[in-house]
Amino acid sequence: MSEKRIDVKKTYKMYIGGGFPRSESGRTYKVYDSDKNLVADACQGSRKDFREAVKVARSAFSGWSGRSAYNRGQILYRIAEMMENRRDQFMQELGPIGFKTSEAEADINAAIDRLIYYAGWTDKYQQVFGSINPVASAHFNFSMLEPTGVVTAFAPENSPLLGLVSVIAPIISGGNTCVILASEAHPLPAISFAEVLNSSDVPGGVVNILTGSRKELAEHFSSHMDVNALCYTDELPKEIKTLIDENASLNVKRVIKRPVNDWYGENAQSPYFLTDFQETKTTWHPVGF
Amino acid sequence: MSETETKETTYKPTSPNSKLDFASIWEYAPAPQESGFAEIKDRYDLFIDGKFVKPSKGRYFKSTNPANEEIITEFGEATKKDVDKAVKAARKAYEGEWSRISPKERGKYIYRIARMLQERAREFAVLESMDGGKPIRESRDVDIPLVAAYFFYYAGWADKLEYAFPGKKPEPLGVCGQIIPWNFPLLMLAWKIAPALACGNTVVLKPAETTSLTALKFAELVKDAGLPDGVVNIITGAGQTGAEIVNHPGIDKIAFTGSTNVGKIIQKSLAGTDKKYTLELGGKGALVIFEDAPIDQAVEGIINAIYFNQGHVCCAGSRLLVQEGVADKVITKLKDRLETLIVGDPLDKNTDIGAINSKEQFETVNKYLELGVEEGADIYQSKCKIPENGYFIRPTLFTNVSQSNRIVQEEIFGPVLTVQTFRTADEGIEKANNTPYGLANGVWTDKGSKIFKVGNGMRSGVIWANTYNKFDPTSPFGGYKESGVGREGGMHGLAAYTKI
DSSP states (O other): OOOOOOOOOOOOOOBBTTBOOOOTTOOEEEEEOTTSOEEEEEEOOOHHHHHHHHHHHHHHHHHHHHSOHHHHHHHHHHHHHHHHHTHHHHHHHHGGGTOOHHHHHHHHHHHHHHHHHHHHHTTTHHHHHOEEOOOSSSEEEEEEEEEOSEEEEEOOTTOTTHHHHHHHHHHHHTTOEEEEEOOSSOOHHHHHHHHHHHTTTOOTTSEEEEOSOHHHHHHHHHHOTTOOEEEEOSOOOHHHHHHHHHHHTTTTOEEEEOOOSOTTSGGGOOHHHHHTTEEEEEEEEEOOO | OHHHHHSOOOOOOSSTTOSOOHHHHSOOOOOBOOOTTSOOOSEEOEEETTEEEOOTTOOEEEEEETTTTEEEEEEEOOOHHHHHHHHHHHHHHHHTHHHHSOHHHHHHHHHHHHHHHHHTHHHHHHHHHHHHOOOHHHIIIIIHHHHHHHHHHHHTTTTOHHHHSTTOOOEEOSEEEEEOOSSSHHHHHHHHHHHHHHTTOEEEEEOOTTSOHHHHHHHHHHHHTTOOTTSEEEOOOOHHHHHHHHHOTTOSEEEEESOHHHHHHHHHHTTTSOOEEEEEOOOOEEEEEOTTSOHHHHHHHHHHHHHGGGGOOTTOEEEEEEEGGGHHHHHHHHHHHHHTOOBOOTTBTTOSBOOOSOHHHHHHHHHHHHHHHHTTOEEEEOOOOOOSSSOOOOOEEEESOOTTOHHHHSOOOSSEEEEEEESSHHHHHHHHHOSSOOSEEEEEOSOHHHHHHHHHHSOSSEEEESOOSOOOTTSOBOOSGGGEESOBSTGGGGGGGEEO
16 A cells, blocks of 8 residues: 655744744745745744844843954854755745745855855954054054844845845844844745754854844844844835934944945945955054153 | 032932032032133124125024023024025136145145144134034033044045046035034034045035034135135024025035934935935944943943933934843943033033033923823933033933833934843844934943944944944044934045945
């Protein structure tokens, strides 16, 4: 008696504090492939999920920013290694949402290469962008870069894997921790990427990935008083842009808008994406006997 | 000379701590800075498109010398129409002559400004002290030399910008709207205008309404330097004029220095626009004194940190955190040192602490003094004589305060220090970080490794180790958290005025 095997479908949850919880709200929304077939019920993250994510991101900050630049580079490289290993999984997720095989491969390749690009910057940006300042007095004076803290970001809507990785990598390579909202229409590669993160020595809480509605969460991403910066790369509707900017003024958040149309292009990676999330700290000390 | 020698003075301590009562026992011979040579007109118009023009509504407001409450002059109140005119002039200059001048030549104009400032340094220093109330020693030895230095420093960047931004070809932003505070009127003008021009922008600048004099003098200097019309426009007015600048659609970038509250309003009103902005906002700097610190030097550092410029310093070290073992010693020495400070005529070269900048600020600081007492803190003020007229406040410190007191949490912007203690380094760092601000902090210890550890732990844009309140054009300045966005000064300060 032969029986057809029923494949085991994956349940997609969010990624908060190194764990994979469902939304506390119990809400989900339907995710479809390009042929309008239902592929998953994704969690619809709530304000409370977001607050939890900020809390764990804050508590992960001192540990992550305190790692040596070399160690952070090693960990970013390790993410790339783990991702290389899971190409098939990403192929399965990118295919149904309209990526041809060659396009999906290119996307995965570029995402892996992007991680390696920023892995290489972790121990170099300080040397390029820090400075020793020749002040006109008997002082030794130097400026170094330090991560700004907890960053929230909207991953690009139309580049669910490469775009997501390209937004996360510069934030964490510089020692920040983050809460990311995945592409609303195509959230699945983001959760698979969370599995990659989870298996690659990134401490829990450093990257937190929510799925859900950008329109609903924009309010909270921008108004939370323990968030230091917010970043997006898509062109947003005017009213959301305004809402974000207005909320950011509550605690003088840095709002970083770096529009990127082509995530494969020349302008999709840059050390300036990394320095966007850095503060300059200048230290003075007298020189003498 | 002989008069003071013959005068019989018996030493009468005015407080149990005043072992060195220089201020009221020792009669210092007055040493006034001559001021007659510094010309002040009865009235100043707006400086737009290379000309002084009357404000369109014909309204003027008066400017007071805070040391004697006398009216010095009056300034035009720029309204929407004037702001519009200034922005148009700046746009025309940006797209016209200024963008056609090569960076090398652009730099030469800025060098020329630096040199002319040096030539007229004394005049600017006198006017700065008369208008703002700061001691002549500070305007002469700190403000004005730094003003010239900032122009000199940024002049040289004009033709070297690509070296500041590896891999990029930086472009100017366009027309910059700049709003500056009253605590360092000309210095803040230099921080704003020098890098803006070096990067190829044109500017519309509004000085604070209580201290517009040196900015208008600077406008005269801009004319003398032969800068093309419209490159620098200076308009005067209060908050409403500032708001017109912030909201003007023809401006590409806003640079603001001032309070965190106003900074938040500005950030909010820029919402939804693509204007760039930098904000240099308030602070509540902590001074962390360790037991192994050279105590006498630390005490001097504390004085410099909080009583410099009457405490009208956004990065002032207004919260003293002393390690428990040396707290009594530090407080005693600090009180002694307080008694030696001379409060008085800003134009007297003996004066350590001048006048509070305006009546309004005088009332604000006094309100905080009352509040501190209400909160149960112990107030200590030096016993020195202060002039009868004008807005003067004795150097003040509050002991017996706790972290939650408003005088510990809120920026006072006056000569008021709060004193707390800590036991471990971690506690010191945590207390230092425990405000929404992050502009500057100080640390005093003899141990280098401790400086690095504590400096790394403090979340602020500037760390002064075994020193305080030092500035230099090559050195970036700016805050973390609610103390602002962006940096001014140094190579990092160029980023605020370029597209990269």
